[in-house]
Amino acid sequence: MIPIRTVEVALGARRYPVHVGPGLLDRLGAEVAALKPARRVVIVSDENVAKLYLARAEASLKAAGLTSTSVVLPPGEGSKSLATFGRLVETILERGIERGTLLVALGGGVIGDLAGFAAAVLLRGIGCVQVPTTLLAQVDSAVGGKTGIDSRHGKNLIGAFHQPRLVLADTATLETLPRRELLAGYAEVVKYGLIDDAAFFAWLEENGPAALSDGEAARIQAVAQCVAAKARIVAGDEREQGARALLNLGHTFAHALEAELEFAASLLHGEAVAIGLVLAFALSVRLGLCPPADGERIRRHLARVGLPVTPPPGLARTKLIERMRLDKKVADGKLRFVLARGIGQAFISDAVPADALAAALDEALAVPA
Numbered sequence: 001m002i003p004i005r006t007v008e009v010a011l012g013a014r015r016y017p018v019h020v021g022p023g024l025l026d027r028l029g030a031e032v033a034a035l036k037p038a039r040r041v042v043i044v045s046d047e048n049v050a051k052l053y054l055a056r057a058e059a060s061l062k063a064a065g066l067t068s069t070s071v072v073l074p075p076g077e078g079s080k081s082l083a084t085f086g087r088l089v090e091t092i093l094e095r096g097i098e099r100g101t102l103l104v105a106l107g108g109g110v111i112g113d114l115a116g117f118a119a120a121v122l123l124r125g126i127g128c129v130q131v132p133t134t135l136l137a138q139v140d141s142a143v144g145g146k147t148g149i150d151s152r153h154g155k156n157l158i159g160a161f162h163q164p165r166l167v168l169a170d171t172a173t174l175e176t177l178p179r180r181e182l183l184a185g186y187a188e189v190v191k192y193g194l195i196d197d198a199a200f201f202a203w204l205e206e207n208g209p210a211a212l213s214d215g216e217a218a219r220i221q222a223v224a225q226c227v228a229a230k231a232r233i234v235a236g237d238e239r240e241q242g243a244r245a246l247l248n249l250g251h252t253f254a255h256a257l258e259a260e261l262e263f264a265a266s267l268l269h270g271e272a273v274a275i276g277l278v279l280a281f282a283l284s285v286r287l288g289l290c291p292p293a294d295g296e297r298i299r300r301h302l303a304r305v306g307l308p309v310t311p312p313p314g315l316a317r318t319k320l321i322e323r324m325r326l327d328k329k330v331a332d333g334k335l336r337f338v339l340a341r342g343i344g345q346a347f348i349s350d351a352v353p354a355d356a357l358a359a360a361l362d363e364a365l366a367v368p369a
Helices: 024-033 047-063 082-095 109-124 135-141 171-176 179-196 198-211 216-236 243-248 251-260 269-286 292-305 317-325 354-365
Strands: 005-009 016-021 040-046 067-073 102-107 127-132 146-151 154-161 166-170 337-340 346-349
Touching: 005 216, 016 024, 016 216, 024 047, 024 102, 024 127, 024 166, 024 171, 040 047, 040 082, 040 109, 047 067, 047 102, 047 171, 067 082, 082 109, 082 146, 102 109, 109 127, 109 135, 109 146, 109 154, 127 135, 135 171, 135 179, 135 216, 154 251, 166 171, 171 216, 179 198, 179 216, 179 243, 179 269, 179 292, 179 346, 198 216, 198 292, 216 243, 243 251, 243 337, 243 346, 251 269, 251 317, 251 337, 269 292, 269 337, 269 354, 317 354
Parallel strands: 016 166, 040 067, 040 102, 102 127, 127 166
Antiparallel strands: 005 016, 146 154, 337 346
């Protein structure tokens, strides 16, 4: 049996563990009970995940002497809205909660963001436990305390930093993910190698296909490696004042693509990130910062596993740049990008010439300027 891997997010008195491995969903009750919450726990999930895992979560809590109530939301990015968030918090309040109540976020990144944000503001802050069931959530969004919802102006523009008390990343839940969802999460896995770990990217070139198929050991290794990388960055820069911004590699492009498509299901977040990673390295190559071979190596690997590497057709460069200017990472009116001097050598820059950005987008979009 493959052992459970544990990574600690070292935030002083607010430190918490991230457990990674198969079968953790059945340990939910015992792990939550150890946190000594109020007797009643609120589970937030979506319709797809609830069909698969809600009963197991409830049974585990019950076996540990806890009672639970659940709120099940529609799946998809469209639920990360003010309207859905308003209904969520009102429903939770109607069920009756107290300061010691814990919210359990059972699902992917959308549920994690919604439930985490609800926990941040209900009664001015209650505890949250993240139980991510998608690869993207396990390696990225469930760890680090970023919570939020989307605005018509852009992605994740309304939210709060609110660290969970515990994260249980049950890798067995990934076996029920549609291939497309698994691939979307893999884009975030690749991101960690590109930021500051060239050896990890090389490992993914060799082992990534196995992690995406039936290689349980490779999958657990990939998730644990990403969690450890994020935990280290978050511990040093919890509120993204410095190095944590490196985790946004590819995301300035990705968020603009998603917003311009109005968060349509035709482009998943991880798919947008894959395109964004290619664009970030293409821009770095154009600026003379990065060897062209590195940009091609990334494009080749992402395409090999089945991720998109070019933007969807029909988008306009000027509209995408307008979206970027609404991004929360803009500082003093300047666009901030995570660029790279090579694989594993990312850095932050607010000095990207407008003509270079326009040329990089035009090349990717294959449309006239």
